[in-house]
Amino acid sequence: MSTExxxxxxxxxxxxxxxxxxxxxxxxxxxxxxxTFALAGPLSVGGGLLRAxxxxxxxxxxxxxxxxxxxxxxxxxxxxxxxxGAILGSVAGAGQVVYAAVKFPVVIVGACAICLPSFFVFxxxxxxxxxxxxxxxxxxxxxxxxxxxxxxxAPIAWFFSVSTTEDSQAFLGLMHAVVIALSTTFGFHxxxxxxxxxxxxxxxxxxxxxxxxxxxxLLVLVAAQMASFIGPxxxxxxxxxxxxxxxxxxxxxx
Amino acid sequence: MAALxxxxxxxxxxxxxxxxxxxxxxPNGHLLAAGVLGAMCWGAxxxxxxxxxxxxxxxxxxxxxxxxxLALCFPLMHITLLVSGIRARASQTLTIALSGISxxxxxxxxxAPVVALFCASAPIPSMASYLNLYVLCLACGIVAGIAGLRVxxxxxxxxxxxxxxxxxAPLIAWALVYQFVGAQMAWLLRPxxxxxxxxxxxxxxxxxxxxxxMGVWAxxxxxxxELGAIS
Numbered sequence: 001m002s003t004e005x006x007x008x009x010x011x012x013x014x015x016x017x018x019x020x021x022x023x024x025x026x027x028x029x030x031x032x033x034x035x036t037f038a039l040a041g042p043l044s045v046g047g048g049l050l051r052a053x054x055x056x057x058x059x060x061x062x063x064x065x066x067x068x069x070x071x072x073x074x075x076x077x078x079x080x081x082x083x084x085g086a087i088l089g090s091v092a093g094a095g096q097v098v099y100a101a102v103k104f105p106v107v108i109v110g111a112c113a114i115c116l117p118s119f120f121v122f123x124x125x126x127x128x129x130x131x132x133x134x135x136x137x138x139x140x141x142x143x144x145x146x147x148x149x150x151x152x153x154a155p156i157a158w159f160f161s162v163s164t165t166e167d168s169q170a171f172l173g174l175m176h177a178v179v180i181a182l183s184t185t186f187g188f189h190x191x192x193x194x195x196x197x198x199x200x201x202x203x204x205x206x207x208x209x210x211x212x213x214x215x216x217x218l219l220v221l222v223a224a225q226m227a228s229f230i231g232p233x234x235x236x237x238x239x240x241x242x243x244x245x246x247x248x249x250x251x252x253x254x
Numbered sequence: 255m256a257a258l259x260x261x262x263x264x265x266x267x268x269x270x271x272x273x274x275x276x277x278x279x280x281p282n283g284h285l286l287a288a289g290v291l292g293a294m295c296w297g298a299x300x301x302x303x304x305x306x307x308x309x310x311x312x313x314x315x316x317x318x319x320x321x322x323x324l325a326l327c328f329p330l331m332h333i334t335l336l337v338s339g340i341r342a343r344a345s346q347t348l349t350i351a352l353s354g355i356s357x358x359x360x361x362x363x364x365x366a367p368v369v370a371l372f373c374a375s376a377p378i379p380s381m382a383s384y385l386n387l388y389v390l391c392l393a394c395g396i397v398a399g400i401a402g403l404r405v406x407x408x409x410x411x412x413x414x415x416x417x418x419x420x421x422x423a424p425l426i427a428w429a430l431v432y433q434f435v436g437a438q439m440a441w442l443l444r445p446x447x448x449x450x451x452x453x454x455x456x457x458x459x460x461x462x463x464x465x466x467x468m469g470v471w472a473x474x475x476x477x478x479x480e481l482g483a484i485s
Contacts, residue, residue, distance in 0.1 A: 027419060031339045050336040152330035156435050159326050160465075163442045168465040186337070 025200060032057065032197050039065045045072025049145050049190070057194040060141070061206055066133050073140035077112075080147030080154075081105040087157045088233060091172055099239055103232035110230075111223035112139050119215050126208040138191060138207070146187035153179045188216045221247075255284045259360060262288075262353055266405050270412035273349050282345070282352055286321075289356035292363030293317040299370035303378065303387060304448030311456050315443050320355055323436045327428075334427045339419035340410060350409035351428075358402030365394040373447070387447050403429060441466035 025033070032054025039048065039059065045068070048056045059065055082105050089100025120135040130138070157179060164172055191212065198206040228247035231237045258281065261269040273281050297316030301309035332347045342350070372390055376383035406428060410421040440446070442461040478484045 028339065031419060050333060051341055053337075148333060149330075152333040155326045155329060156431070159435065160438060163438060163462060164465040164468075165463055168468040171465055171468050 028193070029197060029200055032193075033201075039068055042068055042072030042075055045069055045144065046076050046148060049073075049141065049148060053190060053193070054197065056141070057197050058201075060134060060137055060194060061198050061202065063131065063134060066137050069137045070133070070140055073137065073144035074109075077108060077140060077143035077147045078105050080144075080150045081108040083154055084150045084157070085232060087154055087161055088176060090158070090161050091169070092233065096233070099237075100232045102239065103230050107223060107226045107230055107232060108143060111219060111226050112143050114222050114226075115139070115215065115219045118218065122211045122215065123207055126211050128205050128208045128211070130206055134206070138194070141194075142187040142191050144187075145190040146183040149183035149186045150179065153183070184220065255287055258284045259288045259356070262357060262405065263360070266353070266357075266408040267412060269353065270349075270409050273353075274346070274412065277343075277345055277349075282349055285349070285352040285356045289320060289352065289359040290317040292356070292359030292361070293320050295363035295366040296359065296369070299366035299373060300391065300447050301373075302370045303373035303376060303384075305374075307455055308448045312446060312448070315446075315456070317359075319436070319439055319443055320359060323432060323439045324351055324355060326435050326439075327431050330431055331428050334424050334431070335410070338421075338424040338427075340414050340421070340424065342413050346413060350406060350413070353409055354402040354406035357405040358398045361398035361401045362394060365398070369394060384447060391447065437466045441469065 035052035035054030035056075037048045037052035037055035037059075039045070045056075056069075059069065082101050085104025086097050086101035088104060089096040089098070092100075116136060116139050119139055120130075120132050123130060123135065157176065160172060160175055191207070192209070195205070195207040195209055195212060198204060224247040227233075228245060229242050231241070231243055234243075237243065258269070261272070262285070293316040294313045297312040297314070298309055300316075301312030328348070328351065331351060332342070332344055335342050335347055369387075369390060373387055376387055403425065407421060407425055410424060414421055441464070443456070444461060445456075475484070
């Protein structure tokens with residue numbers, strides 16, 4: 001499927017919502033505007049997220065190829081979290097590799113699934129124009145974009161895991177926290193730019209910016225609580241063992 | 255290979271223009287060979303301090319250090335370039351990275367005779383001479399690193415034809431990522447200049463003990479304790 005460029009509205013045209021379009025587009029907007037991407041199946045979605053973010057944003061806005069984006073982003077998110085989970089688990093020994101590789105994707109996918117309804121409902125309440133399918137695709141795109149960064153960092157994380165002794169667990173914990181924070185920030189950055197790009201190009205809100213920021217905070221909290229509940233890094237727990245408790249308490253115990 | 259290295263050093267813009275015009279395995283192969291040769295010379299020079307088996311061990315370890323670090327960092331470097339808006343193919347990212355590392359290694363190789371002289375003539379065992387050699391190597395590394403970064407910047411700029419994106423962010427990201435991983439790789443493959451106290455050769459268990467950043471943290475804490483800043 002080829003993505004054709006839509007005509008740019010004149011900058012003087014009034015918008016139905018909030019801010020006026022920016023008269024002189026920023027360099028990244030110009031770059032996104034020139035992006036083209038031929039969606040060739042779920043496996044090509046990662047390439048689009050890296051090389052043609054503008055085209056992906058346009059497809060999301062117009063609802064083009066959403067099924068392919070949903071399946072592709074879902075696959076990418078699961079694969080990236082599975083691989084990174086295995087690396088996270090390798091710190092605690094070979095047995096934990098399998099547990100962490102299974103549990104980490106559950107944490108990521110579970111957090112997205114739990115937060116999806118609130119994303120859709122609150123976006124709709126604040127006047128954003130998106131269907132449930134677009135909301136699902138947007139949440140999965142956030143996860144897939146974060147997954148791409150996790151994949152890029154995976155060799156480095158693996159190297160530090162195998163070349164660091166057990167007395168440096170604090171360093172490894174900090175490094176993994178930074179990597180995960182960077183990747184989720186990148187995912188959020190992509191969705192936030194998509195929102196700004198659509199607002200600039202069409203003068204319409206695909207998302208509400210404030211709700212998006214608040215929802216992202218909620219997603220992080222939910223993911224942290226899921227991690228605390230499922231415990232992908234706890235060597236004392238079995239595959240289906242869960243533990244009640246608030247994640248902040250667990251964090252302070254560490 | 256000599257022509258390619260010459261062009262890389264005095265006219266990197268022409269080097270990259272030719273590389274984009276005729277992409278293939280050959281330019282990257284030549285860059286790799288030049289980098290390995292330069293790194294081996296530098297490794298041999300550092301090994302001269304302890305001498306004996308340490309010379310050839312360090313000669314082999316130095317190219318391994320550069321290439322293993324690049325292999326680990328490459329996926330993230332490529333992703334960084336793409337998300338910064340520089341639409342490069344993987345082979346083009348590899349050419350830019352190899353050009354930067356080869357320049358660095360060739361510059362280090364050019365300094366190798368000087369370092370070899372100082373290493374071979376420094377008294378052993380002596381902590382003072384070890385520290386002097388360390389500072390000498392660091393100075394050479396900084397000069398070579400700047401030269402390598404300059405080539406990296408030219409390479410990124412040559413791909414960034416539309417001038418819509420800055421190259422500062424990806425360049426800094428590349429340098430930080432490579433330094434972050436390189437420091438741990440150097441820790442894993444240590445010793446480099448070699449212990450002045452009779453330990454030579456290489457031991458993987460020694461390399462795997464500890465962690466570079468935790469080591470730096472421990473030294474910092476010790477200094478602060480000695481200064482009385484913390485108890």
